[in-house]
Amino acid sequence: MYRTSLRLTLTYLSPMVVGVGLISLFPILYNVYISFTNQNLYHFRQYSIVGFVNYGKLFQGLDADFFIVLGRTFLFVAICIPLFLAVGMAAAMALNHPSVRFKPFWRVALIVPWAVPSYITALVWKFFFNEDFGTLNQLYRVVAGPHAGLPWLSDPTWAFASIVIANVWMSYPFFMIVILGALQSIPSELYEAAAVDGAPAWSQFRRITLPLLRPAILPATILSAIVTFNVLNTAYLITKGGPFISAAKPGATDFVMVYAFRVAFQLFNYSYIAAFAVVIFFLLFTVTLGSLRFTGLVREEAR
Amino acid sequence: MAWNRWAKSVGVALLTMAALLLAACGGSENNTGTTLNRSGTITIWHNWEGSYLDAKKAIFDAYTKQYPNVTINLVHKPNLTDAVTTAVPAGQGPDVIAWVDDVLGKFVKLDIIRPLDGLAGVDMAYMNANFSKAAVDADTFEGKIYGMPETVEAITMIYNKDLVSSDQVPKTTDALQSFAASFQSSHPGKYGVVWNTKDAYFNAPWVYGFGGYYVKADGTVGLTTDGTKAGFNFITSFRGKIPAAVDYGVADTLFKEGKAAIIINGPWSVADYGKANVKYGLATLPTANGKPVSPFVGVKTLMVSTNASNPALAVDVIKWFDNKDNEVAQSVANKEIPANKLALADPQVQAIEQVKGFGAQVSNGVPLPNTPYMSALWDPVAKALEAVWTGKQSVDAALSDAQKAALANISQLK
């Protein structure tokens, strides 16, 4: 770690800081500002500052939509991330194994879910999950009889699971790639030394691979958690937030952003959604900070 | 030391952002150009494509040939309504917006479009003389004219001539119910009639047809009226006779593959049905309790943005586009129903089968509501439809929940 001139530091940092400042920071400030106004359909260009009114609306009562949607999204993330990690890690480890030949072929094949745009694959999955004509149920009928059918998209719990499945399919390549890249940074001498010491494969994995992968996996996990939390495209395209068992309650897959999208762009209550977004942001911000501290990743750096 | 410098740069950044915000909050440029001056560029954002677009472009080309100082710039914009809502308030966007009338009220409130009264000779008298009443109603809001109607469309019954003959097509709602049942038993694996039962637009005919309504211009919501309940009960009576997981795509594919005798769909779909080799015929929707049911009539409309630098010219251009001869030409080329009533009466237009078929339905329809309150309704109605279609709620419970949600939405809009 060395001190360098401030000028050099700024030169190295400025592309990143300026870019992030403009594109990531400004929208936050903007939305904070809007959340204190009453901007909506009827007060679009001439709006006024109204203080904390929108925040009050958010938290009305413990069964307010806000808490339902929030809890549901947390659950979604809690289920998805371990699955992403497991599948991505398994795939990366398998691809790295010496016994596998034609590695380029396997690598390219397994990255395909990422290569094909999500706006079409989401719709393909929507078809797979179709109760009457979808492929999954057609396959199921082969074993379960001609009138059987799993309620993939019409039952709330099944719909939730369906989005998880589709999301795992779309997201595992990200982890696979990051882990594959990071695996290359582990010197093979470490494994050889462990093998000479008689350590079994599982122990090698736990003691060598995992710890050394941690600096790569952690930011990826945090980022993926944030992205999954903010999922919009997939959920919206497949279920639009449904299935709905009542017009007065959020649907089974009405995650934070799906809900926000509907309220903002169909009901035009921009200031309410800005408040919503600000609260969500602070929540995620705090959780991220907490997990960074907790894993000691940040403490190590401030040497 | 370094901290001070950091803090200072953050301060500068914040000030800049504040300045940007203030600039963004300022109003749009002043509009001059209320006298007609046929020179300049008019940009139109639209969603036309393929051969559909070709016919329309030809008309604009004829205008620029006649007035060579005018350039007309056609831009195909995906997700038009979202793009417009972002661009126009930020001081940009097109001069003319080509979309459907349901966004009219919303765009007026968002200060995105401007009234046409008094520009290029357009006023209520002109509108009433040239366009059908439904079209004029659809394009007026709070007493002012905000758009030029282009074409009208409505859903109707499209039937497969190989599966059902024209006299077998049911003419009353009761007959439709029994047809669905009998067709299904005589043709296992096929369906008598299909449509998207979970969408508010596709089910409007039943709700309005049985005497109910979604929302009125003043914000009254009619979801718990007897008429609406009767409509919903009618829809749920088709459970088991239409696939449970039906949606637009499923219904469409069923019809294309000859597995459904009748589909309720709109004029945009028939071209593909022809390509799928379905010999289709058109029939008006059945009557309910002796009265014809009323689907929504969507009026495709050309609107002028508040940012247009030469609004009079813009109005002149769209007035030209919607005049009798041009509407006839478009109709013949694209087989659409013109909003211009003089064009509709033209024998060339009347001879087109699709125009006759869908046109007959249009005269029985209600205009697609242009009030912003309607946007508060799509969602609750769709959810209620889904709840009753999957059987998770009874009609009464679903509708009362939907009413509550709709009223809550509307209060948010105010």
Added chain:
Amino acid sequence: MRTGAFSRYGVPILIHAFLVAMLIFALFPVFFVLQAAFRPGQSLYSLTLSLWPDHPTWDNFVYIWTRVPFPTWLKNSLGIGIGTMIAGLIGSATGAYALARFRFAGKRMTLILLLAIQAFPTVLALVPIYIILRTVGLIGSPFGLMLAYVAGALVFSTWNLKGYFDTIPRELDEAALIDGCTVTQAFIRIVLPLSLPALAVTALLMFLTAWNEWVMAQTLLLSEDAYTVPVGLWGLQDNYRIPWGYFAAGSLLVSIPVMVLFLGLQQYFRSGLTVGGVKG
């Protein structure tokens, strides 16, 4: 290595079985896109379990290549994708190097803020981003879009690269500095070449951020000639119809450059670290 029968044969068999299962999982949906692209009539599927259309046709491909400006969109997407990739590599590599090697006040704050700021949803950032780009005059320009993409993906790439740089022994840099290199030369000559796997990951991420994104692209691009592929494809639908045939054909074509890029980059997934570089 214990050369029991299980390690010798069992493990590779398990691994290959797993890989085959993953292959089916990964490719089956894509296969559907493939068969939709060859299906006439613009349907995504047939209602009977048929794996391949009865009358496959090239029409969809021909249509999107000739009747809509697909080649233009492709060109635009390629330009923006490659631009994003290069700008992103530069921005994140420099930032990551500073964060990994330099000592300066406010570093801890920067690290934390960077990652945590990503929590704000893009969809709601559209309007402010539009305002900013319009103010600096980049609205409608591909550079504006590139800025948005790069800035969006920078944080993670920086973190990822920083993690990788941290595994490269500082002694290597210091040896170079003692030999008279400047910091920048040490960066370019020593650290970067050893980080090829991580740089490959970053390049891929940056490209993909730009390639398949459509929400921001359709808001920030104003004229038809500037459209990228996702914007163009998405514009093919109208009202309720999605023309599946064209959509699928376009999506398949658009996936090919990604695969090519990945094929090219994945040769860098070789261990770039030689511990022996420090001794002697």
